Amino acid sequence: MSKFIFEGYSFSNGKARFAYSFEGGQKFVEEVEFAKSNYQYDEKLLERALFLSFMLIGTSYYKTFPTSDVQVLPGQLDQWQASFFNTVYQEGLSQFAFENDIKRGALAWFNASAQLAEMPVISYKDRGTLALQSGGKDSLLTASLLNKAYKDFSPWYLSSSDSHPKVLDELGKPLVLSHRFIDHEALSKAKSDGGKNGHVPVTYIVQSLALIQAILLGKHKVLVSIGHEGEEPHAMIDDLPVTHQWSKTWSAEQLFSQYVERYVSPDIIVGSPLRGFSELQIAEMFVGECWEKFGHSFSSCNVGNYKQGADNTDLSWCGNCPKCANSFLLFAPFVEAEELKSLFGGQDLFSLVSLQETFKGLLGIDDVMKPFECVGEIDELRQAYHMAQAKEQYGQLSFGVPSSNFDYKAKYPSQDIAI
Template identity: 65%
Template sequence: ALNGHVPVTFVVLSIALMEAILNRKNIVLASIGHEGEEPHAFIEDLPVTHQWSKTWKAEKLFSEYVHRYISPNISVGSPLRGYSELRIAELFTEYSWGKFGKSFSSCNRANYAQGQDNTHLKWCGECPKCANSYLLFAPFVSPHELQAIFNGQDLFTKQSLKPVFEGLLGIGDAIKPFECIGEIDELRTAYYMAKKRWRDEIGSLPFSVPEAEYDYKKEYPVQRWTEEYLV
């Protein structure tokens, strides 16, 4: 939104909640991992987080509101909440890449451009969401496979994305992009994992990135009832 943040996650959950009520359902599930907790910037001491409505605190507040003011019998939450984005990327490549690797997309720009006729999801290969996804999947997918979904492009070497990757990796003077993206240490970890995986096929990667102590397999708090929906 040009004039402020639109809490899209709350909007989508509210629509799903209305659908659940109309269809006499009592469970609303979201697909949101551990994200949104790291500020994108600060205004003096005030943290600014683009994706606040995706945070654990936001999920708990929304769930409490539903129980208190709508129905104590309706539950809203995400079973993926306990996993980092990097861990979710690993699980996706392990269980679903063969079937959905060429048909999914996390690129808002390309799919918004299609309007309502967005039955064939695409990647623009130019935006922070594309760069973020490239980083997250690079440790688990071969260079050839990953570049294939971006029209054969190696996003790491694309000049127009250099400041975007610098912002994602917390290097240089670039700030973290105001998009729904991973945490800096998480993406640094992904980059180091990608360097090891891709070394034999394409050689060195272009960015000098500090190593991060980040346990991407760490499990985070979730609403206990959501755990039964993890398959």
């Protein structure tokens, strides 16, 4: 395969269609269905948001035969946009590049068109909040804090099947559902032809689709739920930091917000009200605000819940993956042992032989690489472990864990998005 081509996109009757191809080869078409309403949305505003999703969703198909040669047929990029998409397709695909032994120079390179006129500003006077939901601790905490503050909002969930986590029905608000239909048939064909696979900046993709849904419903605020995370790289490829969580970092949130301000509307806010908190403090807040209601119906386990097309109505924990180990570390300081173990079939995960290497990666022991998952920082998780051990309710890991002075109540930079 040679050049990757961004063919075009369209929107009709609540459905977006995004098309891509490799020059002389494989074609891909993805569709996304959005919740409809009688709101008279601004078509120019929607067009700008669709273009952003179009460019970001492209990562899902570009990765099959990565190349530096890319072409965007519908529209031109100015210098800032070209730099933005270069960052997405390089830093956002860093894990993919690492796992497939690809150098930064072999990844996509977008060129700016000469002297493009500045896009006219589109003012957006509608008001309302769309809060992204997954069934995990962070998004449920945001929803609970909004309810506690008597703030109106619409919970939104992006599904890849006909189901959604039933815990979202307990939020007390009508759930807004969108459906993403990845072109699995074309991806399977690409794989059979020798195509590659790997992680893409999915948080960016989901945020962009939430932005479209917000515009269709007349909302001006899109709330994601991300704490201070993703800042600790797993490895390096020359000057390229390798991280699973690039699109969840503070720099990525700022970049996305700047794109929306410059190219969609300065009146639309996209960001996380939890950004200023550590993952450990978010766990403590979740226990205080949400555990009684959601403690036995939420989950952060990808293995058990979030496979494409899977029925995830009832969320569960597999009890044997990095996300489960990470969650056990984060909650152990704040939840009684028997209560926490009940989520994992009565098991104390610290005592599981099968998880010892995983815990070593999470805690930075014996040079075991940190798992490619959305997990806490090493010092943060070491602090969590020692806080849990101080309760004298949990088993011990089979290896020593260095002490940590991590201040889990420290405040981190954020957009200061008020709930």
